[in-house]
Amino acid sequence: MPNRLADATSPYLRQHADNPVDWWPWGDEAFAEAQRRDVPVFLSVGYAACHWCHVMAHESFEDATTAEVLNGGFVAIKVDREERPDVDAVFMAATQALTGHGGWPMSVFLTPDRRPFYAGTYFPPRAAHGLPAFTDVVDAIAAAWRDRRDEVLTSADDISGQLAARHAPRLPGEVSVAELDLARAELRREFDEVRGGFGGAPKFPPSMVLEGLLRLGDDDSLSMVDATCRAMARGGLYDQLAGGFARYSVDAGWVVPHFEKMLYDNALLLGVYTHWWRVSGDPLGERVVAETVDWLTTELRTPEGGFAASLDADSLDDHGHSAEGAFYAWDPAQLVEVLGAEDGAWAGEVFAVTGTGTFEHGRSTLQLVGDPEPERLAQIRSALRAAREERHRPGRDDKVVAAWNGWLIHSLVQAAGVFGRSDWLALARDAATLIWEQHWVEGRLRRTSRDGVVGDAPGVLEDYAAMIMAAVALAGAEADGVWLERADLLAAVITTEFADGDGFFDTAADAESLYLRPQDPSDNATPSGLSTTVHALALLGEATGRPELRARAARAAATAGGLVDRAPRFAGWLLADAASRLVRPPVEVAVVGDAVDAATTELARVAYRRAPAGSVIMVGLPDTPGLALLADRPLRDGRPTAYVCRGFVCRLPVTEPADLADQL
Incomplete structure (x- = not known):
């Protein structure tokens, strides 16, 4: 019989609905049950695309004997970290403090009043590799709660007190x-001169750092961007058949990815590769942008018009067993089977598929070696892609996350403007409309939805800020003042409910109270709530001509500005903001004219391609309601006209694309 997770919004929670473990979703009812039974809480945090989460679920949570032990001595709570990043952040801090490392699945034991006293990540079913067996851990915790309760409670008090007093470095x-x-x-100093990227294995796509370097724009910065963008796009990190980037590479050379694909990575990298193409004109950048949008549309777009969270790393192999990378890896014999001997051998060379394999069991991930003949490559890719469609596909987490969609919408609008793709702009509009119509509930933003039903999880700072970025971009591209009104509503919630002096908390003032209120200014796999808010308020200030918003963004950036020079790998978007202010300040570009007029379209494309990063571009008829940038900007001689402004003070209007390019 399904447990309490059967009706959850999160697909990850639903994956555990048939476990023999008597799971509860996070909430007051679960902790009240722990109080009533006088037992501790076992908190398990993970996400749908997490390989080791699936492993622990299969080994332990699907095991009746293990479930009996858990159910007898604990209230078990399952949390999707993507749905509740606040819960994840708070208890990840405890896990890292107690063990010296973190990761998922995260396993934390709590008192019924939500204080942690023991933590770990993955535990095997039997002791191995220096890790105790999960059932041994559970038995020991149950015994300590039963026989040494005072010690446990004292430890919980001490841990919670120390963590509450510890804050992420502000600098x-x-x-x-x-x-x-x-x-x-x-x-x-940290750049990998041979393979691109920063540091060693595992190696993550440094999306925010690349954006910062692009905005610095000097030769040294751009050389790091060029090498990294090319290496990632040619490596196994990128799906050489259908597009889309995996979450990270397990090696330093981008050869073997951890195969799950996340919306946030592809949303952010779409923006990076669009900007890289603007700067470099490299055809590889244009191809990656187009393929990434195609992949997003094919694989992650939901029937409601939003974009799903992720694809799993695992899928069924030829023997019906769940295996990481089974959908993506090839051996030489498989290439020959699909392509024939001659083309199969050629494809092996082009994609670095070797006899010994670069991955597991003699299989290889596909890399792109050199610059093979384009037409033949296209035919080979098409044939392999069609053959791969016969394999078992990875599972999809189809919940819609507000922040991740917000970052994608912003990138889609930029890419649509740069490459003149009205269909991409339509994708952005549909996703933004979905978020607004479903996630904006009673004046507040909810974080997730699924199948057209909004979840209960409240939006966190990154959700509000990313949707401001999306709304400002759409307002400009579509000449629709409604999106600026919506951005203002989102900003009002940020400045009233999330503020901490000049900085911001990651959760709202009326959010659930835990022993710690999350507030991390550093970028990790995604931009921090703080750095996203800095960009969002600056953009909104540019779009509306309100200098107080730009000033508020600058004050917020200064609360963590010391990270930029001391830990730039974790402050990429703050670096990007500072570079925009100090190196090549953004402008406002008003392109007035009928949006379907070819001359208007050409001026707009020049603006998107040439304006400094962080600029606001608005394209529409003069004096469009709700858009101050288009007010009092008439056509010149009846022709579509562009105005380049800074702080709403404009240079002479121009009607020729070449003149606009010169001004920019």
Whole structure:
């Protein structure tokens, strides 16, 4: 019989609905039950695309004997970290403090009043590799709760107190050109000269850092961007048959990915590769942008018009067993079977599929070696892609996350403008409309929805800020003042409910109270709530001509500005913001004219391609209601006209694309 997770919004929770473990979703009822039974809580946190989460579920949570032990001595709670990043952040801090490391699945034992006293990540079913068996851990915790309760409670008090007093390093400070130089030098020191990227294995796509370097724009910065973008796009991290980036590479050379594909990575990298193409004109960048949008549309777009969270790393192999990378890896014999001997051998060379294999069991991930003949490559890719469709597909987590869709919408609008793709703009509009119509509930933003039904989880700072970025971009591209009104509503919630002096908390003032209120200014796999808010408020200030919003963004950036030169790998978007202010400040570009007029379209494309990063571009008829940038901007001689402005003070209007390019 299904447990309480059967009706959850989260597909990850639904995956555990038929476990023999008597799971509860996170909430007051679960902790009240722990109080009533006088037992501790076992909290398990993971996400749908997590390989080791699936492993622990199969080994332990699907096991009747293990479930009996858990059910007898604990109230078991399952949390989707993507749906409740606040819960994940708070208890990840405890896990890292107690064990020295973190990860998922995260396993935390709590008192009934939500204080942690023991934590770990993955536990095997039998002791191995220095890890105790999960049932041994559970038995020991149950015995300690029963026989040494005072020690457990004292430990919980001590841990919670220490963690509540510990805050993520703020490192406040104004960023000057000198700090930008230090940041660049530090990134150069950590840069992998041979394989691109920063640091060693595992190697994650450094999306935010690349955006910062692109905005710095000097030769040294761009050389790091060029090498990294090319290496990622040619490596196994990128799906060479259908597009889309995996979450990270397990090696330093981008060869073997951890195969899950996340919406947020592809949303952010879409923006990076669009910007890289603007700067470099490299055809590889244009191809990656187009293929990434195609992949997003084919694989992650939901029937409601939003974009799903992720694809699993695992799928069934030829023997019906769940295996990581089974959908993506090839051996030489499989290539020959699909393509024939001659083309199969050629494809093996082009994609670095070797006899010994670069992955597991003699199979290889596909990499793109050199620049093979384009027409033949296209035919080979098409044939292999069609053959791969016969394999068992990875599972999809089809919940819609507000922040991740917000970042994607912003990137889609930029890509649509740069490459003149009205169909991409339509994708952005549909996703934004879905978020607004379903996630905006009684004046507040909810974080997730699924199948057209909004979840209960409240939006966190990144959700509000990312949707401001999306709304401002759409307002400009579509000449629709309604989106600026919506951005204002979102910003009002941020400044009233999330503010901490000049900075911001990651959760709202009326959010669930835990022993710690999350507040992490550093970028990790995604931009921090703080850095996203800095970009969002600056964009909204540019779009509306309200200098107080730009000033608010600058003050917020200064609360963590010391990260830029001391830890730039974790402050990429703050680096990007500082570079925009100090190196090539953004402008406002008003392109007035009928949007379907070819001359208007060409001026708009020049604006998107040439304007400094962080600029606001608005395309529409003069004096469009709700868009101050288009007010009092008449056509010149009856022709579509462009105005390049800074702080709403404009240069002479121009009607020729070449003149606009010169001004920009």
